[in-house]
Amino acid sequence: MNARPLTIPLFLLLLALGCNRSQETSGTPGGPSGATPAKPSKGTIGVTLLTLQNPFFKVIGDTITTEAAKLGYDTIVLSADTDVARQANHVKDFVVRRCAAIVLSPCESRSIVPVIQEANAAGIPVLTVDIPCNEPGVKLLTQVATDNFGGGKEAGQAMLEALGSAGGKVAILHFKQAESCRLRVKGFRDVIDAHNAKGVPRIDIVMELDGGGAKDLGYKAAEDALQATPDLRGIFAINDPSALGARAALEKANRTGQVTIIGFDGQPEGKQAIKAGKIHADPIQFPDRMGVEIVRAIVKHSKGEDVPKELLIPTSLYRKADAEKDPSLK
Amino acid sequence: MRSSPSFLSRLLADYGMVMVLALLCAFFSVATQSDQRPTGAEAGRTLASDLLKRHPKGARILVAVPDQADAIAFAETLQTDLTRGGVQVHLATGDPKSARSALQAAAAEGPLDAIACDATSASWMVFADVPTDFPALGRPRIEPPTAYRWPNFLKRDNLLNIANQIAVIAIVAIGMTLVIVTGGIDLSVGSLIALAAVLTTLGIRDIAGAQQATAWGMTSSCLVAIVATGLAGGVTGTLITVFRLPPFIVTLAMMLVASGGAYLLTHGQSVYQVPDSFVWLGRGTGPFGLPIAVLLMLLLYGGAHLVMSGTVLGRHLYAVGGNRVASRYSGVAVRRVILTAYVVSGLLSGLGGVVLASQLKSGSPTFGNMYELYVIAAVVVGGASLNGGTGRMFGTLVGAFVIAVIQNGMNLMNVESYTQKVVLGLVILGAVLLDLLRERGWKLDLSGGD
Numbered sequence: 001m002n003a004r005p006l007t008i009p010l011f012l013l014l015l016a017l018g019c020n021r022s023q024e025t026s027g028t029p030g031g032p033s034g035a036t037p038a039k040p041s042k043g044t045i046g047v048t049l050l051t052l053q054n055p056f057f058k059v060i061g062d063t064i065t066t067e068a069a070k071l072g073y074d075t076i077v078l079s080a081d082t083d084v085a086r087q088a089n090h091v092k093d094f095v096v097r098r099c100a101a102i103v104l105s106p107c108e109s110r111s112i113v114p115v116i117q118e119a120n121a122a123g124i125p126v127l128t129v130d131i132p133c134n135e136p137g138v139k140l141l142t143q144v145a146t147d148n149f150g151g152g153k154e155a156g157q158a159m160l161e162a163l164g165s166a167g168g169k170v171a172i173l174h175f176k177q178a179e180s181c182r183l184r185v186k187g188f189r190d191v192i193d194a195h196n197a198k199g200v201p202r203i204d205i206v207m208e209l210d211g212g213g214a215k216d217l218g219y220k221a222a223e224d225a226l227q228a229t230p231d232l233r234g235i236f237a238i239n240d241p242s243a244l245g246a247r248a249a250l251e252k253a254n255r256t257g258q259v260t261i262i263g264f265d266g267q268p269e270g271k272q273a274i275k276a277g278k279i280h281a282d283p284i285q286f287p288d289r290m291g292v293e294i295v296r297a298i299v300k301h302s303k304g305e306d307v308p309k310e311l312l313i314p315t316s317l318y319r320k321a322d323a324e325k326d327p328s329l330k
Numbered sequence: 331m332r333s334s335p336s337f338l339s340r341l342l343a344d345y346g347m348v349m350v351l352a353l354l355c356a357f358f359s360v361a362t363q364s365d366q367r368p369t370g371a372e373a374g375r376t377l378a379s380d381l382l383k384r385h386p387k388g389a390r391i392l393v394a395v396p397d398q399a400d401a402i403a404f405a406e407t408l409q410t411d412l413t414r415g416g417v418q419v420h421l422a423t424g425d426p427k428s429a430r431s432a433l434q435a436a437a438a439e440g441p442l443d444a445i446a447c448d449a450t451s452a453s454w455m456v457f458a459d460v461p462t463d464f465p466a467l468g469r470p471r472i473e474p475p476t477a478y479r480w481p482n483f484l485k486r487d488n489l490l491n492i493a494n495q496i497a498v499i500a501i502v503a504i505g506m507t508l509v510i511v512t513g514g515i516d517l518s519v520g521s522l523i524a525l526a527a528v529l530t531t532l533g534i535r536d537i538a539g540a541q542q543a544t545a546w547g548m549t550s551s552c553l554v555a556i557v558a559t560g561l562a563g564g565v566t567g568t569l570i571t572v573f574r575l576p577p578f579i580v581t582l583a584m585m586l587v588a589s590g591g592a593y594l595l596t597h598g599q600s601v602y603q604v605p606d607s608f609v610w611l612g613r614g615t616g617p618f619g620l621p622i623a624v625l626l627m628l629l630l631y632g633g634a635h636l637v638m639s640g641t642v643l644g645r646h647l648y649a650v651g652g653n654r655v656a657s658r659y660s661g662v663a664v665r666r667v668i669l670t671a672y673v674v675s676g677l678l679s680g681l682g683g684v685v686l687a688s689q690l691k692s693g694s695p696t697f698g699n700m701y702e703l704y705v706i707a708a709v710v711v712g713g714a715s716l717n718g719g720t721g722r723m724f725g726t727l728v729g730a731f732v733i734a735v736i737q738n739g740m741n742l743m744n745v746e747s748y749t750q751k752v753v754l755g756l757v758i759l760g761a762v763l764l765d766l767l768r769e770r771g772w773k774l775d776l777s778g779g780d
Contacts, residue, residue, distance in 0.1 A: 042453045044744070052747055079747035083699050085686060089495045093741040096488040100453060110602040111690040114609065123396030123450060125425070177598065304430030304456035 043100030063291025151315035152187020167201030168233030173211030218245025240270030275323035358739035374407030387416035441468035496734035505675030513718025523698030526683025531693030563676020600694035612689030651718030
């Protein structure tokens with residue numbers, strides 16, 4: 001009778017032991033004092049990302065893990081599931097463990113301030129990846145993000161290239177809440193404005209609609225844009241899901257031949273659509289490069305070298321020709 | 331009609347969960363063993379006497395530590411003691427960069443005998459590169475304080491962290507226990523947490539005077555928020571009792587209404603214009619070095635336990651959950667009892683939201699997302715039955731801690747997020763299984779007798 005309630009804890013214990021086994025072998029305990037520490041464990045890098053549901057963040061986490069392992073760091077990658085309270089707990093746990101560095105993509109840049117300050121007080125360097133935190137009172141080693149402004153300019157170039165000598169009317173599917181998207185649209189507008197300043201043929205940005213950064217909302221917004229502007233020639237969507245939503249609206253309205261779509265991101269589904277000619281081109285982001293830069297910054301810091309306050313990873317324009325050569329698309 | 335569980339099996343059920351908690355703690359204590367290097371003044375003294383034994387008078391030692399209170403105390407004691415012992419000391423506090431410039435300065439004066447570090451600076455790569463980057467320094471040895479083995483899990487800071495991290499969920503779980511004991515469920519608690527956090531911070535920002543708000547202004551903002559969520563609980567309770575709507579649907583609707591309301595009030599932005607003193611509730615420290623939020627939680631559990639075990643209301647709650655018809659015939663005001671449970675659940679969700687806003691020094695409609703599930707899990711892991719009639723406050727507290735300990739322990743053990751979810755899910759499943767076994771008198775009946 002008495003033994004029954006024990007079966008569950010015992011099962012748990014076994015399970016947890018199973019999980020632990022893999023880590024035990026990789027960690028090298030620090031050498032005893034006095035001996036020259038030939039191969040000391042350099043410590044653990046604690047990473048808490050916005051979400052791991054999105055493959056973009058998964059790539060960042062995985063790259064940090066592999067790059068850090070090469071240099072003798074252990075890594076722990078956690079998903080905050082967009083819950084800032086959970087992310088705060090992650091950071092507190094990292095501080096207790098005395099992590100060598102803490103990397104985060106803030107779920108909310110204001111609410112996360114107090115725990116970043118706790119990490120600062122513990123003398124642990126803090127880095128942000130993809131989403132910056134520009135609040136006063138926090139010390140950040142560096143902030144690694146995509147050069148969204150530059151990416152927006154590339155999107156503008158792609159639009160010029162697609163519309164060519166004819167020019168025409170263009171709509172933007174925006175997601176104004178996100179700073180990153182505002183930068184993308186600013187870069188896009190800059191290129192179009194510069195082009196128009198030179199004269200003909202004009203490209204007019206006739207409307208800016210909220211595409212929500214999502215397929216369903218992008219679809220609705222694009223439908224409205226097509227209704228409002230019968231001679232629409234181009235759509236710039238600030239990410240792949242809204243671009244794909246816009247494409248669906250074009251297909252429904254039978255206007256796929258007349259309207260060119262430029263997306264952003266380079267997610268697998270977006271790349272596939274570029275290969276199929278459904279989206280004209282994407283400025284693509286490089287989450288793997290972000291991971292590499294994060295680890296590089298931590299190492300530079302540890303070596304006592306200067307680390308720039310901000311590291312912007314440039315995007316690169318990805319067209320149909322690139323997609324046909326892309327080994328990841330089969 | 332279900333027979334009431336015997337005293338022995340109730341004891342076993344409580345004992346079982348405390349046992350799970352104890353085993354989890356023991357396991358994580360073993361699993362998170364790691365080298366700890368002491369810091370602070372005492373460690374500085376020990377390391378100094380150790381170094382003086384091995385280094386002659388006139389030796390040159392660089393002391394390098396990060397810019398952190400304990401580490402600086404460590405370094406300063408070390409410096410004083412070493413200097414008294416006739417050793418020439420260079421002190422570098424700050425990041426690895428300041429250590430590099432200290433090395434540069436030291437290199438001008440010839441070789442260095444040792445570099446004394448604390449736990450953090452011992453792993454700085456800048457020291458590993460000394461022989462190549464600063465040949466003039468020779469090959470100084472890196473000397474951290476002697477390490478001892480101690481689990482990260484059992485550090486005082488970590489145990490306080492666990493209690494602080496679970497405070498909000500545990501407080502809300504008190505109200506949920508009441509609701510579940512009556513045989514209901516409250517899915518709206520997560521959204522009410524967000525609504526209360528938003529109302530509190532909005533009140534402070536727009537009415538009490540933002541950063542200049544007084545303690546009085548902040549308290550009344552908090553009270554208004556708590557009363558508002560209490561009213562929301564009253565509305566759900568009324569709908570459930572008067573119109574006999576299923577609690578699942580009513581609270582699901584309230585969840586949407588409250589969450590939408592929080593987004594509407596803030597336009598989806600977070601509200602952060604609150605005074606620094608607002609964090610007192612969530613991050614302040616009270617007597618015995620315990621965080622205020624944890625003290626509040628313990629106080630509430632004490633009160634709730636008394637209500638459940640020693641008052642008429644407590645007995646009526648169990649009666650209503652155990653058999654509604656029978657309790658009505660015995661003269662229990664069933665509707666009023668159920669209404670009370672939902673109002674209390676609303677009030678405590680509001681309090682939880684206030685604590686969360688204080689911990690994060692802001693209010694945002696995204697707070698409390700999915701908390702209802704953790705709260706329900708805590709109550710169920712704590713031994714309450716979703717059929718109503720059983721459940722104890724002490725069990726719920728233990729259940730909340732089981733969840734907190736698992737999450738914290740796995741974070742400390744490098745278990746990645748996906749695995750964490752699987753383990754947490756299995757624990758909840760295990761607890762429900764335990765509940766089932768208890769109800770059947772610890773006999774596993776696989777014949778499917780129903």
